Amino acid sequence: MKIRAHETFNLRKGWLRKGIKNILNDPTLFTNKNINPCNQLGIGTNMVKSLRYWLIATGITEETIDNNKHIQKLTELGILINNYDKYFEEDGTQWLIQYKLATNKENATAWYWFFNEFDVQEFDKELFVKELEEYLETEGFSSSTKMLSDEYACLLNTYYSKEKEEDPEETNSCPLTSLKLIKKSEGGAYRKNVPDRDSIPPLIVLAIIVAENSGNEINISELIDKPNSITKVFNLDRSTLFYLLETLVKMDMITMPRTAGLDVVKFNCDYTFDGLVEKYYESLNGK
Numbered sequence: 001m002k003i004r005a006h007e008t009f010n011l012r013k014g015w016l017r018k019g020i021k022n023i024l025n026d027p028t029l030f031t032n033k034n035i036n037p038c039n040q041l042g043i044g045t046n047m048v049k050s051l052r053y054w055l056i057a058t059g060i061t062e063e064t065i066d067n068n069k070h071i072q073k074l075t076e077l078g079i080l081i082n083n084y085d086k087y088f089e090e091d092g093t094q095w096l097i098q099y100k101l102a103t104n105k106e107n108a109t110a111w112y113w114f115f116n117e118f119d120v121q122e123f124d125k126e127l128f129v130k131e132l133e134e135y136l137e138t139e140g141f142s143s144s145t146k147m148l149s150d151e152y153a154c155l156l157n158t159y160y161s162k163e164k165e166e167d168p169e170e171t172n173s174c175p176l177t178s179l180k181l182i183k184k185s186e187g188g189a190y191r192k193n194v195p196d197r198d199s200i201p202p203l204i205v206l207a208i209i210v211a212e213n214s215g216n217e218i219n220i221s222e223l224i225d226k227p228n229s230i231t232k233v234f235n236l237d238r239s240t241l242f243y244l245l246e247t248l249v250k251m252d253m254i255t256m257p258r259t260a261g262l263d264v265v266k267f268n269c270d271y272t273f274d275g276l277v278e279k280y281y282e283s284l285n286g287k
Contacts, residue, residue: 001109001139004147009050010157010174011058016097018042019055020074020082027071057108059100076274084281092201092280094175095234099208101158101176102233109136110151111158115235116227122191128152156182160190181235197240202247203283205230206254207276209265217266220245220256 022029022040029037030052037048052072055061060078063070074082077096085093101108102115113135120127129148136143159182161173183193209218212228223241224231231241245265248254255266 001105001136001141002107003109003136003141003143004150004154005053005057005107006154007046007050007053008150008154009047010154011054011176012172013175015051015054016058016060017087019051020060020078020086023055023061023072023074024082027066027073028069030072031070053107057101057104057111058097059104060097077277080274080277080281084278084284088175090281090284091178091199092204092277094179095200095204096207096277098176098179098181099204099233103212103228109141110155114155116232120192122185122189124189125149125152156190160184192235194235194237194240197243200234200240200244201280202244202251202253203276203280205234205244206248206271207273207280208233210267210271210276211273216270217264220263220265223265 018041022037026032026035026040029035029040030048038045041048041051043051055072056063059075060081061072062075063072065071077100081088081093081096088094088097101111103112105112110132113132117135118128118131120131129145129152132148132151133143133145158174158176159179161177162184179195179199180193181195182190185191208230209223212226212230213222220241223229224238226232230236231238236244245254245256249256253268253271255268257264257266
């Protein structure tokens with residue numbers, strides 16, 4: 001589990017593209033003592049550490065050892081994004097990043113907790129810090145109020161930016177603010193927000209359902225209640241979930257029969273996560 005590994009910097013516009021481009025040029029970028037990654041990336045020392053963290057936390061890269069050297073290489077998802085949406089412009093790409101963050105208990109612990117375990121709709125800093133501290137204690141992880149306050153600020157800045165609302169071209173804001181998963185509430189509090197259903201590509205929804213479940217069918221109740229489910233990580237309500245599932249039925253990707261008194265989703269083919277993600281990107285080009 002990790003807390004505050006981002007050096008207090010939220011993921012910023014253009015960072016993932018910058019990271020991919022430079023890692024492809026030099027997989028040892030972050031560990032090679034003979035080069036200065038600050039010069040290569042054009043950002044400061046702590047930002048370099050933060051970028052290294054975000055590349056892994058979002059599932060774009062993974063670190064391995066090759067010939068006794070620590071290197072970063074693209075994951076299958078990173079390869080797909082680099083091939084089809086290298087500038088991270090598509091809605092589906094942002095939702096894929098959200099999925100990877102919200103299910104990454106090991107590296108993005110607060111993000112996992114916020115979407116899967118923090119069962120409230122409205123919150124402020126005090127409640128966030130208190131509940132996260134209690135959760136970490138149950139997991140055997142020690143923390144401090146300062147660490148958790150920094151985590152609150154970074155997570156909030158991932159999804160909400162006052163500056164972004166005032167200036168759409170603001171570059172210090174996180175690209176995930178476009179998902180509108182957090183909104184300002186009354187009295188300095190914030191609330192989780194159900195996203196616009198039309199901003200979520202159905203093929204990305206299906207890819208995540210497939211990734212998080214085995215077999216060719218799943219009870220709809222599991223899509224609502226289970227950690228890492230599509231409803232949890234995208235903060236969907238039942239209405240939005242069923243709208244997206246019915247869209248997939250119309251696309252002839254799934255059926256929704258009633259089996260033994262339970263509503264289920266049945267896959268029409270043997271889908272894979274990577275295959276559905278690629279199908280989504282190809283659909284953007286009319287293939």
